[in-house]
Amino acid sequence: MALKEWLAVVGEDINVFRLTHPQCGIFKYLYYPDFRAVMIYRLSQLFFNWRITRPLAYLCTMLNDLITGVWIGPRVVAGPGLSLGHPRGLVVNPDTRIGHHCSILQRVTIGGPNVVIGDYVSINGGAAVISNVRGRGCLTVGNHVIIGAGAVVLNDVPDCSVVVGVPGRVVKTITPDDNWFAFTLRYLSKKNEVGNNVIEDTK
Numbered sequence: 071m072a073l074k075e076w077l078a079v080v081g082e083d084i085n086v087f088r089l090t091h092p093q094c095g096i097f098k099y100l101y102y103p104d105f106r107a108v109m110i111y112r113l114s115q116l117f118f119n120w121r122i123t124r125p126l127a128y129l130c131t132m133l134n135d136l137i138t139g140v141w142i143g144p145r146v147v148a149g150p151g152l153s154l155g156h157p158r159g160l161v162v163n164p165d166t167r168i169g170h171h172c173s174i175l176q177r178v179t180i181g182g183p184n185v186v187i188g189d190y191v192s193i194n195g196g197a198a199v200i201s202n203v204r205g206r207g208c209l210t211v212g213n214h215v216i217i218g219a220g221a222v223v224l225n226d227v228p229d230c231s232v233v234v235g236v237p238g239r240v241v242k243t244i245t246p247d248d249n250w251f252a253f254t255l256r257y258l259s260k261k262n263e264v265g266n267n268v269i270e271d272t273k
């Protein structure tokens with residue numbers, strides 16, 4: 071990843087972090103582990119660019135594991151606007167490709183080779199996306215997908231769906247307007263307008 075592209079990606083990660091954590095002023099960059107986890111991962115990607123700095127990339131991955139409990143190596147491709155909420159216990163296979171503006175929560179496992187995750191996907195607490203695909207194929211999770219807490223996804227997931235259960239099954243379809251990011255922004259802007267009890271209103 072060229073330096074210019076890297077800076078743009080990190081800029082969007084920071085934008086998303088600021089949008090999703092409007093509180094705490096400058097203190098939030100220290101307080102929330104999501105910021106640390108994403109930044110250390112991005113740093114590892116930067117160091118991975120040059121052979122001479124690759125050991126530093128792996129050192130970053132180890133540090134991330136130690137500090138935040140996130141195992142996401144420099145070879146994982148994740149688009150801009152990545153959010154890793156309360157990121158303890160996250161494990162991501164190095165061959166994984168993640169789209170832009172995705173949210174991945176605590177205790178998620180993305181395992182097996184060749185998992186491709188679309189844009190605006192949210193993977194909730196304790197879920198797993200497990201691919202057994204070898205060779206050229208891949209397990210694809212579409213765009214604007216919500217994977218429920220504790221779901222185990224073993225097959226491709228179409229765009230705009232909500233998947234729950236073990237093994238994961240589609241229980242709903244949503245519009246792109248209802249993806250996690252759009253929902254969060256709506257929720258936060260309503261909260262600013264009318265106070266704290268807005269969960270029902272934003273649904």
Ligand SMILES: CC(C)(COP(=O)(O)OP(=O)(O)OC[C@H]1O[C@@H](n2cnc3c(N)ncnc32)[C@H](O)[C@@H]1OP(=O)(O)O)[C@@H](O)C(=O)NCCC(=O)NCCS
Pocket residue numbers: 156175194195216217218219220221232233234235241242
């Ligand atoms: C996936 C999720 C977003 C779906 O929410 P929703 O769109 O409001 O869906 P509903 O509550 O209408 O549920 C639809 C169906 O899926 C089932 N379902 C929902 N979430 C489920 C889950 N995690 N596991 C198993 N079944 C689930 C419901 O029981 C319901 O089944 P029914 O139609 O047979 O009654 C939500 O349930 C979820 O898992 N959120 C994760 C939250 C999380 O991890 N938070 C961590 C914060 S730290």
